[in-house]
Every structure is written in structure tokens, then in C-alpha cells.
Amino acid sequence: MRNEKGQFIKGTNPSPKTQFKKGMTPYNKGKKGLIKHSEEWKRKTSERLKQQWATGERRVVENFKPLSKHSEETKRKISENSKGKHSGSLAWNWIEDRTIVLEKHRLRGTQEWKNWRMAVFERDKYTCQECNAMGVYLEPHHITPIRSDMSKLFDITNGITLCRPCHQKTVWKESDFVEKYSLLVAA
Numbered sequence: 076m077r078n079e080k081g082q083f084i085k086g087t088n089p090s091p092k093t094q095f096k097k098g099m100t101p102y103n104k105g106k107k108g109l110i111k112h113s114e115e116w117k118r119k120t121s122e123r124l125k126q127q128w129a130t131g132e133r134r135v136v137e138n139f140k141p142l143s144k145h146s147e148e149t150k151r152k153i154s155e156n157s158k159g160k161h162s163g164s165l166a167w168n169w170i171e172d173r174t175i176v177l178e179k180h181r182l183r184g185t186q187e188w189k190n191w192r193m194a195v196f197e198r199d200k201y202t203c204q205e206c207n208a209m210g211v212y213l214e215p216h217h218i219t220p221i222r223s224d225m226s227k228l229f230d231i232t233n234g235i236t237l238c239r240p241c242h243q244k245t246v247w248k249e250s251d252f253v254e255k256y257s258l259l260v261a262a
């Protein structure tokens with residue numbers, strides 16, 4: 076609660092959520108006196124501060140800039156360090172994979188995709204070519220993953236009908252199935 080000058084009015088809380096309500100336990104209950112500094116401590120601290128100000132140990136910093144977590148030097152070292160680790164084929168493959176995955180998502184809704192999928196299903200008589208399941212939810216699988224060869228995206232001989240569980244088993248292990256499925260499709 077603020078007054079007309081925008082100042083907080085004593086005894087009110089700007090946030091009703093954290094506002095102290097009757098019946099609540101005050102945060103300092105039972106702690107009274109714990110944080111009270113001794114006269115001795117106060118005197119010593121006051122003296123220490125006076126001394127620090129006098130010796131220049133403590134001073135008003137002009138143009139104070141908050142320190143960033145890493146200094147420029149540290150930043151340079153980090154970047155040097157990571158160069159060897161993230162460059163090279165692994166990182167690039169990953170980026171390409173991501174791009175193709177996104178492209179695949181985009182193409183999935185197109186008529187061309189639907190036509191390809193339908194042609195694959197028809198050829199395989201709507202049967203999972205792995206477990207021979209019929210009348211279940213089927214998915215077309217790219218025998219050679221399109222992240223390896225984008226040109227085979229709508230190649231019917233690169234597609235095979237799989238049920239969902241069988242399709243899931245091929246994820247990231249496509250190469251293990253290439254030979255088997257290629258033969259099946261060619262048969």
C-alpha cells in the first residue's frame with residue numbers, strides 16, 4: 076500500500092500474498108536476541124570500519140561496474156578450450172540432423188509425403204514388415220534415413236511399412252535394419 080506520494084505506508088504490505096496475517100507465526104518468533112550484536116561487537120566493527128575508511132581499504136568506487144561472472148580472459152580461455160571439443164564432424168552432424176528433423180516435420184503434412192506413405196503401405200499390403208501385424212497403427216519407415224540421404228525422402232523403394240513399436244525400435248539404429256529392409260522391399 077502506498078500513499079499519494081508513492082511511498083509505502085508503514086504497516087501495510089505491498090504484496091497481499093506475503094502479508095503478515097493475524098494468527099501466523101512471526102519469522103522471528105523464538106529467535107529474539109539471537110541476531111542482536113553485543114556492544115563489544117558493535118564497538119569493534121565500528122572501529123574496524125573507521126580504520127578501513129582511513130587507510131583507503133574501504134572506499135567509494137567511482138564508475139562502479141558490476142563484475143561479469145567471467146572476465147574477458149576467462150571467456151577467451153573457455154572459448155579456446157571448447158574449440159577442439161565441439162568443432163569437427165560430430166557437432167556438424169548434429170546440426171545437420173536437427174535441420175533435417177525439422178524439415179521432415181514440415182514435409183510430413185505435404186501431399187507428396189502422403190502419396191509416398193500411401194504407396195509404401197499399398198505395396199506392403201498394410202502389414203508391418205517386421206512383425207506382420209495388420210489392422211494396427213502403421214508408420215512408413217525410411218530404410219536409409221533421410222538425414223543420411225535427403226534425396227531418398229520420397230523414394231518408394233526407401234520406404235517400408237512398420238507398426239509403431241517396430242518403428243520405435245529402429246530409431247537411431249536405422250543402419251542395423253538397412254540390409255534386411257532393403258531385401259524385403261526388393262522381394
Ligand SMILES: [Zn+2]
Pocket residue numbers: 203204205206207208237238239240241242
Ligand atoms: Zn511391427
